[in-house]
Amino acid sequence: MGGTEPAEARPEIDRRRLPPEERQQQIVDEAVRFFAEVGLDGKTRELARRLGVTQSLIFKYFETKQDLIEAVYGRVYLERISPDWPTLICDRSRPIGERMSIFYRDYGSRIFDHDWMRIFMFSGLAGAELNKRYLTHLSKTLLEPLLKEIRVAASSPSEPTLEDLWSLHGGIVYLGIRQHIYRMPTPEDPQHEIDRAIGRFLGSFDVEGP
Amino acid sequence: MGGTEPAEARPEIDRRRLPPEERQQQIVDEAVRFFAEVGLDGKTRELARRLGVTQSLIFKYFETKQDLIEAVYGRVYLERISPDWPTLICDRSRPIGERMSIFYRDYGSRIFDHDWMRIFMFSGLAGAELNKRYLTHLSKTLLEPLLKEIRVAASSPSEPTLEDLWSLHGGIVYLGIRQHIYRMPTPEDPQHEIDRAIGRFLGSFDVEGP
DNA sequence: CGCTTTAATGATCGATCGATGAACAAGATC
DNA sequence: GATCTTGTTCATCGATCGATCATTAAAGCG
Incomplete structure (x- = not known):
């Protein structure tokens, strides 16, 4: 040869x-x-x-x-948060379950990234101010509007709280943590798990899931 | 003076x-x-x-x-996982919701700790083998038995999966991550949020929560 | 007290860190 | 191809790292 x-x-x-x-x-x-x-x-x-x-x-x-x-x-x-998401979240022409599914599919495609996940964790541990600003921005521009939309869609007497939404969010983010920080085996199809989590969440407030 | x-x-x-x-x-x-x-x-x-x-x-x-x-x-x-938990989880004289509430209350009291949370994250990022062993042990001895108990208690046609349980677990652990890694404000009473998350989880499988 | 033991200090080693500045050479222009 | 610009290398600085070892002095014992 x-x-x-x-x-x-x-x-x-x-x-x-x-x-x-x-x-x-x-x-x-x-x-x-x-x-x-x-x-x-x-x-x-x-x-x-x-x-x-x-x-x-x-x-x-x-x-x-x-x-x-x-x-x-x-x-x-950069480019870790899409400007389209607030519009998507508030688009009441689509059912809330679908909106959440699409949002978290896009969100996951951006943050379930080896470099992002680890640098975000490293900088968080180092006390970088960017982490707090990112999470505050996430809460204000995405989670709070999302909470409002779920409440509108919910016919249940019990309403979800922002902390409930943080719990759902944490469960989803934890998929990336298990994969890229702990390097543990994770589901082949994370979107399926995400949709199940969204479905359970909405179901507990009598809203139809994705 | x-x-x-x-x-x-x-x-x-x-x-x-x-x-x-x-x-x-x-x-x-x-x-x-x-x-x-x-x-x-x-x-x-x-x-x-x-x-x-x-x-x-x-x-x-x-x-x-x-x-x-x-x-x-x-x-x-050391002493981060209690030997009593497998017994508690399988104690069918108590409702599964109560068992999960007690388990995650004890679990939270042990891991929602500044030093533990950060060293676990530092060592995870460094690729320490202990993290994988810890998480594998957690899954085998606690989450899998817990899954079995929920399935027994569930009358719903749809059964929870291990990944569903990881999602719940992640949402709970994320409380500690927000507090000690990102140093963000967190709920005064985490147990209340934990019980709500457990309630939503069990409710979606037609099981009464805590 | 005088003696022994050994916990703790002080001085220092070689390696390596972030950072600096002089010397070099690749590429554009005429 | 001679000249100029400037991207890049080479050599090196002072500081600091983990680690070593001879020296010092605090506690136990007769």
Whole structure:
């Protein structure tokens, strides 16, 4: 076998002298994967090794390591919440069960992500303010409107509370925690489990599920 | 005011030359609090400072930092699962709703703990094998028997699955995550929220809740 | 007290950390 | 191809890490 030239077989990026924006983006991309794997205490020399560049180059694009971490936060938090969700949640032309199913399917497709899940947990443990802001924003713009819609749809005398919704939410998020933080086996079809949880939740308030 | 001697006012331990077992235990105790706060990358010098001893003393009792971390694991995982729970779960003289309420009340009182919650998360992110063993043990000895009991009590044609139970469990655990990992405000009376979640869960299988 | 034991300290090692600045070289322009 | 710009490397700094070991001094005992 053989005959092909083994030279330059590395599929890695060995090109040098990239445009600054491109290089900066490349560093952040790799930093997301790197910090997600080893934590925010990961060493810049190891990150540079993965990038195939020298450690000092990183500090040409980010003054301090903390600046790089902030850039990682910005990248990873971006596009994690869709602007379409408030509209979807309040679309009363569709049954609430369907709305919740679609919402949590989209939500799950965005947050059941290895890098996001772990960096969110690392930054939460580190006391980053972004976590609190994210969760507060989630509660105000998504859970509270969702609660209102469920109450409107509910004919039951007992109404759900925001904490009830947090409980449902936690049960769903826990799927991602089991998978990406604890690395435990999880269901092949999480949407099925999510729909069952939504169904149980709505059913207990006499609302039809998805 | 005054008149009292300010000398030796330090309530801290400044006594030297403790019995080895006592000193070792003291180090582990403080290490639990310390690592829970700053993570497993916490520095031994900072830990020694909190203990009021020199850094080198720590290495008289633990050959390596990893040994100390293992001791912290052992301490913090100890007594976290009660041997009484399997008996309680299978005690059919009591309604299943009551059994679940009592179980999760006891369970919550043990795991809704700042140090446990954070060290469990830190070690999970670090890939410690103890997390997987803990969760597997939890599933085998508690959730699976609980599932069996619910199925026995359920008269509904649709039976709960183990994943359904994980969803309930996750919703409950998420209370502790919100409190101790994300440091967000949580309900004053978590037991009330837990009982509501149990009630919704059992209700969806036509079983009376707590 | 004088002696022994050993818990605890103080000094320090080699490795590694984040960060800096001079030297180098790839690529564009003429 | 000579020149200039600037992305990248190389060498290195001071600080700090986990870990080691000789020294010190507190407690137990005759």
